[in-house]
Amino acid sequence: MRIVCPYCGARDAHEFAYLGDAAPTRPDPSAADAVDAFHDYVHLRDNPAGPLDELWYHAAGCRRWLVVTRDTRTHAITATVLAATAEASS
Amino acid sequence: MSRLSSGGLVDRTRPLAFSFDGRRYGGFAGDTLASALLAADVRLVGRSFKYHRPRGIVGCGTEEPNALVELRSGARREPNARATTVELYDGLDARAQNAWPSVSFDVMAINGLFSPFFGAAFYYKTFMWPKAAWEKLYEPAIRRAAGLGRVADAPDPDAYDKAHAFCDLLVIGSGPAGLAAALTAGRAGLRVILAEEDFRFGGRLLSEAAPLDDAAPVAWVERTLAELASLPNVRPMPRTAIFGVYDGGTYGALERVADHLPIPGAHAPRQRLWKIVATRAILAAGAIDRPIVFGGNDRPGVMLAQAVESWVGRYAVAPAKALAVFTSADAAWETAFAAHDAGQQIAAVIDARAAVAPALLEAAKRRGLRTVLGGEVRSTAGKTLSSIEVFANGRSERLAVDGLAMSGGFSPNVHLTCHHGGRPQWNDAIAAFVPGAAPPGMVVAGAAAGTYGRSACFAEGAAAAAAIAADFGRTAPAFDAPRGVDAATGLSAFWHVEASKGMAFIDFQNDVAAKDVKLAVKEGFTSVEHLKRYTTLGMATDQGKLANVPGLAVLAKASGRTIAETGTTLFRPPWSPVSIGALAGHHRGRDFRPLRLTPSHVWAEEAGAVFVEAGPWLRAAWFPAPGETDWRVAVEREVKATRTAVGLIDVSTFGKIDLQGPDVGRLLDRLYVNTFSTLAPGRVRYGVMCREDGFVMDDGTTARLADDRWVMTTTTANAAKVAQHLEFCLQVLWSDLDVQAVSVTEQWAQISISGPRARDTLAGVVDDPAGIAAEALPYMGAVETTVMDGVKARIFRLSFAGELGYEIAVPADRGEALARALMAAGAAFGITPYGLEALAVMRIEKGHVSGPELNGQTTAADLGFGRMVSQKKDSIGRVMATRPGLVDPARPGFVGFRPLDRTQRLAAGAHLLARGAAATTDADLGWISSATWSPTLGHAVGLGFIAGGAARIGEVVRAWDGLRGTDVEVEVCAPCFYDPDGGRLRG
């Protein structure tokens, strides 16, 4: 599998470390239901059979976290962006 | 000697000697082992898997299920080499396998007598009584009988290379379609790779007799190759099999670099694994002939018509003295004609069809060949084929032949199109499976797509390439196809001679006969996958290249369905078997993974260090003094010296991360359970880091060197993990923070000196001794200074060993010099280098947690850091750490242990049981995670976790180690055994 890193270009997937679904966002730790919210954030996944926005880390390259849109049935990658858009802008 | 007097593509000026089963034979350059054996009239080359029946050569390439041999010997012995793909070389040495005492007399052939009972899956129904017999009696016997060749005797001495290639178009196969495609795309300027599994380009064109441009087809092949070679954008790769189609247009390929040589040239690899990334691909892998299922069809001498065409046309070998042809396809008639014209005697052409094209009959008549229409072969005779029984027009007749060419039509090589889950589609017109959905970027052309006939294959290959060129915005000149006459390609489906006598085989290697398929159907195994798994049909080393379709045909008939309805099993990588060595490449033995060396390594080796692999690192374990043979003695000496004078160890392997920017303090407060933003410049603080699920991830010290410059240390094991976590926080969670994190693990050599004379020693290397005075650099202080006359250095006052200690960091290229300088400066104080063993002893004496305690299953509270966790701020893991399961007072908590009987030893891995309790899971109170003999205290000490934790201090429990047969009464105590109030650290 090849991932086109927005900075480094096309690289073999083995250069990247995988985290998973990019959708869950860290809940407000001060919220009343924080424990439940964190339970969902840390554990529950849609785990779709189809397109999925995922977090990959280009460990062997630019060490940027990427959001890769990949179909879990075909492994076809349709988009790759830096997770921290602020990082690239100047 | 069956070599034809003329013709073929072997080089008669280059004779080669080889041996098979100890007998010497001769062949020519350009032969395969199979063609050379046939030329030498060797028919019997192996034994089948189950019944050990005699086996000969059936095919002429990768599809060969029978002619498997042990090639070479000793450390280079290769089991299951296909004689049909082994390129002959001078001195080749091969042996028949799976036969004892010999291939001509194999005692295991007795299995054949029991074939009525050894039917499909019989073993699932028996061998069950008595209970123990399966493992003691039956299975060992089965295992001995099963298997094929033997693995080499010793580590593979050859090298295996790996390489990457990139192209616009990968053309797989170099027959008519492949060559036309490569030439068209090459002329259009595409970056083309042409991969051919064979050692010679041309595919079937190398075997066919019918001329191209009024000359032998090989002439056109050579012209085409010459042009391809002249194109800088085209890379022809012979001896290179594309074995797998992976994601992102990545193709796995195996190049047999030196398999055609006795041994690889000096320093050359045996094989090379190519990872080819191709935007597009054209699969032009051709089609292979299909066996017919009839009685005794496995007898040596029965072979594929296509193979006969190759023996005669390409290798100039007459495979038999008298050859019959049994077919339902026109192509086999053409084979008979070509063979006859080349000098092979043809006894008869038997066609299952009642009528064939008049042209064929005419051509046969012209050659005086006997033809039998509407006929079938019902049985064969001879250890190697001596006669066949032909049934036609209501009567049987026995023909004395020693060769039989069979063809029930073709099976397109759709294998690679299945690698992304594409299912082949049944095509009734050609009675074959043709490609279904191919992997992205791949198109199929020629016989592999079910397109037969040369001109059609030329046209299809060229058209596919032209279309792809257009996609790249390039125009391809029209392909100038060579002139030639297309052979007849008519055929009608014919699978199985129902009236066969004797075993009619489908899978030759696995001994799966028609009756086995019928039995499977009768027992309900009608799904193709069940059939395969129940009968082992198609699971042999050819992965069903020959057996699948005939097997499906028998299944379909037996279960009252069509082949389209039964469907087929999926081909999975690899297309042809790939040696494990090639897939591993250079990463073997001591070079399996890169070795990291510490900055002071060369000094340590001079100092006589005994080294140990610590993850990627090689570190000093201990430094035996002259005459010290027992490592325990060395370690005890090192500990005592450190506790009483000063000891030195290289701790550069700790992860180090340089942190700069205005928001570092805020970041650290969120990373660590404790607070860092309040840390003053020039100070160091110990911190504990959790995962979001509330369990501890790592620990270490972080120093604030200046207002906006910090340096964090991580454990050696977690260096990469923490760096990745940190970037996750900065890029994904809180990208508003202005922090630049840079790994400086490699930048700084860090050497720790500990002991009462540490300061005196350090004074000898720092340029400004005043800067390290007790008040100037107190415990947990940090200073940037210089050592060894101006070398940039950072000095941190801390000690894992629990003494007055310093960690001195200098640029890694000066680490060795620093070690030597410190040793010199400390000589007067008895400085002693120590290794990981002594470090472990001292940290256990001090009750410091390390790898065995930071195992990802423990919380800050478990480890006794509960009070460190700041509730004034949020940090990663804080919320989840409040879950009931993580605050349960019954959780195992971190404590120390000492044996009641001080003479007894403790071992990590022992579990804790109450006095008198039975050794059961329910009674399990915890475990000892780290243990050592303490030279300082003169007795064993242990660290570990016990249900209830510190609340149990003072209790007596048992350290039960059933594994090693010890059961020691231990007192639960506080984890710190040495200098609990830390006075020595602050000294």
Added chain:
Amino acid sequence: MRYSLLNVVVNGLTGNRFTGPAWRDAAPKPAYDVVIVGGGGHGLATAYYLAKEHGIRNVAVLEKSWIGSGNAGRNTTIFRSNYLLPGNQPFYEWSVKLWEGLEQELNYNVMASQRGIVNLIHSDAQRDAYARRGNAMRLSGADAHLLDRDAVRRMMPFLDFDNARFPIKGGLWQPRAGTARHDAVVWGYARAADALGVDIVQNCEVVGFTRGPDGSVTGVETTRGTIAAEKVALAVAGSTSRVAKSLGIRLPIESHVLQAFVSEAVKPLVPGVVTFGAGHFYISQSDKGGLVFGGDLDGYNSYAQRGNLAVVEDVCEGGMAVMPLIGRVKLLRQWAGLCDMSMDGSPIVDVGPLAGLYLNTGWNYGGFKATPASGWCFAHTIARDEAHPLTAAMRLDRFRSGRVIDEKGVGAQPNLH
């Protein structure tokens, strides 16, 4: 019909006249006491023990394709009970005990072969960790032995003891571990369950569920019609999230692919199962002679049942590192199974989360060895509406309570388990 030596001989002499289907090709009835979704090893074993141990025989096993088409047919056939944590170890030990008598229990030779497993040790820290594990095994009544380097060498002289990057320092040995013929396990349970009256319905895909007014699950919608059921049990490894989604349930599960490999058949070499402690590689040898081996997950969510080349290389590097004499042995076939990877690397066997629903999932890449005990305990859970003592720790709510069973200690990161 009972299999016996006589049966084999008679059929041999009569051209298999006296044999018939191993199980009925049942058509679905309108209603059952229990409908088990998923005709893999776990589903079929559950049906068998429901009928055998709990007398519940009005049971259907619904399989969308052919039975055993999922992970039951794509694994490396190993069973063992060398687990560390009390939430796991006794369960897997019970499974090994069931394996030990499975041929006689099912009257089917599943070729369970206790060839033993050796986890190689390459460092002192690893030895300490394996010692803790080995003692935990013994506490649960399992067998475990700590081997030194020489003992490992005597057992497997072909390993690399002299030129290794990570020298072999010993091993943790469980003699009672072993391998079985994976397809035969499926067929054996199917045949035995069928004999007790269980309906095995193939080519019957569940596309939805019928729900009661209270939201409880009352049956399934299938490609072969609606089927009512008192109880609906899910045993659909690889598809759990998809099936649960139609019930509005999100689970702590990710689907990952694990590759496995088999070499061409060779004469006997590897006596049992060996795992490399410093790389991703484990290996055994089948009765046919093929070297069956594997390594780590591909590492990313996938439903593709297909692996990538980098992992093939990684696994073969591990193989050559410990067994450098297999360089010329050829890889014959690679395949991949879909693993329900849970957030702590341990399975979920539970009542609910909806009334009428029972959950059996999250077996990660360890489902095959669990087949008998999983069926045993899941049957108990379904029949009694309560967790079996051996799966009491495997409840779904452990993630909320924090009582996770994390053998590897890597936390809620499925691809690292």
Added chain:
Amino acid sequence: MADALSTCLPHHPLPRGRHGAATGPAGICLARREASVATLAARRGAVAATLAGLADLLGLAAEDRPVAVANDRATVLGTAPGRWLVVTPAGDDPEATLAPLAPVASVVDQSGAYVLFELSGPALADLLASLVAVDLDPSVTPANAALTTTVAHLGVTLWADGPDCCRVLVGRSLALAFERTIVAVAARHGVDLA
């Protein structure tokens, strides 16, 4: 494995001189070169300012992409968005040299962290094809590219330095492992260890 590797333990320095194929000119030359190195990381949102500062300070137009930009004073390699490795002559104190950039960027001396290798020889293209899983065709990878990637499980940053020559930054603890890799992979070409 090449012969030298089987006789020489991985923690012992490889003998200098010729390895692998002994006949004919060496296909690959591997030499250690001295240099100072620093990581330059722009502060949040200060990429342009950092580039401008670099231009003033070193007189070269570095870019925020993976390319090598060099003049006689320094080579600036793009390694990540807003990040560069600045390679200057040995003995230079890069934190001092780049100090003027402090307000807009973090500077971290890495001179001890890296060993700079020069890889050259007629077989370089073949060797890189074996080592690097990146398409080096000019149509895909520009001649001035700075590649941060892995070769045989080793992290490296490499860039071209004239025809048949490239420079490689390797972590110091892995320098010997890198030499072993080159000797093993290029053995058939003949390797000259300078």
